[in-house]
Amino acid sequence: MSASHTPEDVHDRCAHCVGRRLSVCSSIDDCDLAILANESSRMTVADGRSFIEEGAPANDFFVVTGGRVKLFTLLPDGRRQITGFAEGGHFLGLAASTSYAFGAEALGGATLCRFPHAGMQRLTERFPNLEHRLREEASRELALMQARMTLLGRKTARERVATFLIERCQHLEKPDLSHPVELDLPMPRTDIADYLGLTIETVSRILSAFKKEKLISIRSITHITLLMPERISTIAEGME
Amino acid sequence: MSASHTPEDVHDRCAHCVGRRLSVCSSIDDCDLAILANESSRMTVADGRSFIEEGAPANDFFVVTGGRVKLFTLLPDGRRQITGFAEGGHFLGLAASTSYAFGAEALGGATLCRFPHAGMQRLTERFPNLEHRLREEASRELALMQARMTLLGRKTARERVATFLIERCQHLEKPDLSHPVELDLPMPRTDIADYLGLTIETVSRILSAFKKEKLISIRSITHITLLMPERISTIAEGME
DNA sequence: TACCAGACTTGATTCAGGTCAATGTGATGG
DNA sequence: CCATCACATTGACCTGAATCAAGTCTGGTA
Incomplete structure (x- = not known):
């Protein structure tokens, strides 16, 4: 000691x-x-x-x-x-x-x-x-x-971003995809891009597309709400 | 027993x-x-x-x-x-x-x-x-x-194929990149492509390009000789 | 020897995502 | 309250690899 x-x-x-x-x-x-x-x-x-x-x-x-x-x-x-x-x-x-x-x-x-x-x-x-x-x-x-x-190796940019969002959900204490989920993304877009094998522009564009499709809402850069988690999960698996 | x-x-x-x-x-x-x-x-x-x-x-x-x-x-x-x-x-x-x-x-x-x-x-x-x-x-x-x-996530098709060839070298008993290396590729192109996150066409094209550049010679579909292993290794690391 | 089937290569074209270039945003400090 | 700065978004354009479409090669078999 x-x-x-x-x-x-x-x-x-x-x-x-x-x-x-x-x-x-x-x-x-x-x-x-x-x-x-x-x-x-x-x-x-x-x-x-x-x-x-x-x-x-x-x-x-x-x-x-x-x-x-x-x-x-x-x-x-x-x-x-x-x-x-x-x-x-x-x-x-x-x-x-x-x-x-x-x-x-x-x-x-x-x-x-x-x-x-x-x-x-x-x-x-x-x-x-x-x-x-x-x-x-x-x-x-x-x-x-x-x-x-x-x-x-095999997913499209859209599928990658969707997978990332779902992964974040599953790190919460009570993962539940049947209702909207509030997420905190503490990492900058650069890190998300480097994690997904994409560029920041592509990540940004796809998040914007998800917003336009009413799949998510972006309250601030770090704070995102998944409005339709199950749809996003479907996209993530490439079954959209 | x-x-x-x-x-x-x-x-x-x-x-x-x-x-x-x-x-x-x-x-x-x-x-x-x-x-x-x-x-x-x-x-x-x-x-x-x-x-x-x-x-x-x-x-x-x-x-x-x-x-x-x-x-x-x-x-x-x-x-x-x-x-x-x-x-x-x-x-x-x-x-x-x-x-x-x-x-x-x-x-x-x-x-x-x-x-x-x-x-x-x-x-x-x-x-x-x-x-x-x-x-x-x-x-x-x-x-x-x-x-x-x-x-x-981050390598180009050319770098991926080069990396694959070098990896195969390193599975030989005496890996030595200073001299030409004969390789046996027992897997079909489809498997190479699915391993590298590419299509068979791209794999095929890049092997052909390497051949034209005298980096390799293709004796048969499964039998490839690396003529300049160190150059290929350089390409593999993205330093070409 | 010719035929066939499956695997590979090659070429033409397309397109998803990258690159380059503004523009927007929001936090910090003078 | 504005200037600054770093980060994020958006748009225009380009390109590397995918897709689509012929060929070609190989080994098996009849």
Whole structure:
């Protein structure tokens, strides 16, 4: 235990963390939380600041404990593919062997919990269930990526934007497509475009088209209401 | 031990399998091979036959022990995205929660080793290292998918085809881009197109263009020689 | 040897989405 | 309250890849 924390402090840090509810940390018993806390450290990242460099040696895992981050890969000439957005509870760093396969930066400020690989290994040795939980996390991510590859390889711009809107719905606590849904889109259009493999102009045009078709209403740049979520979902699946 | 196999048989089945060298099975000691064999069963799949149905309950893992398979997802109207090709040693089935996130079928005939989830769980309980190995496998796959998303979202047709050719090189035993490389492309153009998010016409045209530019020579439909692998690699990275 | 079917290539044309260029909007600070 | 700046929208035009439509090649078979 460090000089700056009593065991109580350390225990509490993990006990009240979103990761405790949502992430891999749930596989550790209350009584062992101090061990978990001792292998991890908190950090905050300011808006737009990068905390994982693509290609850098992969030394840490991260859990997003607050705010949002974006994950991306770059081509040498600067073209960017955003491979995902992550928020509270999301586990980061599995897509890496010796070096990270992606970069990551905060989207409007984020807090993270960092687990050095060595510490994580001590944890998995002590709590075998954690290793299983990590694999589950990787599996979930793999399944998502299958869908995203289909989006990028085979869907039209309209279908991509519709899929994005529906995805956002499903990140809400009670996803329900049978009634209008209010969405907050915290990322700029550039990020949406780079996530969907489109340009900002195309994203903008399609949102405008959806508005004209009364599928959505745009209350402000970040605040969109899906008026007919089920129709949008149909478009998203390419069945329109 | 079953009626049809002596323990020796069972042991040998795993001992001489490519999975033993290349796949997750390498995390189990020689002396325990019989246990591994007892939790798995061999199967062969004829060319074009499907053995994983997208959306079906995920009950098994598979190791490719011979031949090749293709993995894909479908849209309701039949558009297809091939998410990967797998050959000897490849572990399949991690991209699934309760149901498979992808379909799989043999490409020119394949042999597989099937591990029911229940049996795999018994194995991971007995051999904790195996669970770690599964996670590594998932991480490797995740890293590959990052690159594939960038290809599908941000690369031009020319860059995609070049990337595909270079990827094929790297599947050879001694990848070396400093000299001409002979490649065998066992998949039809349709599969290449569905893998790259293009049409067969575009794939065909670009291969023809590469031929005209003396970057490759096409000895037969399946047999291509990369004359200037490093130039192709440069194109693949978008730096041409 | 000729025929056929399926896979591939090539060419002509179209079109979805990109590019380039204004214009609009809304938050911040003087 | 206006100027500024970054971001978003809209419009005109262009282009890379899709689509549509012939050919061509290959291997199997009779």
